[in-house]
Amino acid sequence: MRRDIATEDDIKLLVDTFYDHVNQDEILSPVFNGFANVNWPQHLPVMYKFWSTVLFGSMAYKGQPFPKHMRLPVDRKHFARWESLFTQTVNELFEGPKAAEAKQKAASIARIFQMKLGLFSTLEQ
Template sequence: MAYTYSLQAMKDLENEADIKQLVDTFYDHVNHDALLSPVFNEIAQVDWEHHLPVMYNFWSSVLFGTMAYKGQPFPKHLRLPVTGEHFDKWIALFKATVDALFSGKKAEEAKQKAQSIARIFQMKMGLLPYV
């Protein structure tokens, strides 16, 4: 007897509901990560009820051009005691989250933008040389 499997293609990031799913899932992973959770919860003492909607707006602005995000993300990160290892873990979790939930042009763009943002932050923090 032959078995047939139907693999349902994952959809791309298309709307605000997708952004919310991505952000919520990603930060759930962050909150369970031994390296990143202390930075967010003990050092930065993130107020998740406030932070998550800001991140929805940030990623909506980055990926869909909504201009919903108003702010400057870098200064908030400058004071944190993070290393390249923290950025590597953040990127790995972000990319894994995108890959687990979405597939397509916007999903790839989200991963590329996250990688670029992390690189810029690391350069500004002196963790990577400017190139």
């Protein structure tokens, strides 16, 4: 039985494993490593803080995530793949209420970003 997400080390494991998957993915890797040219040593600690804030209420993350994503050449398939990889990663590593919350929050974030980018209306399910 896998354990639940409970510590900052768990967040780090989740984020590192997820972005390992992203970097190997034929749909997402070109966006992150090509167009966005992500500086991983700088980006990963920001993502640790982001998910710590989302899941633990740590308030470690002080940024605004959406503006950085506005210029990216992404569509619905990118968000679907991002959410799928995130869910897959959580399921590989963890189970429990906090793991379920992480998957729900990721789905919500993907949906909000897509709405803000005009990829679908608020009326779509």
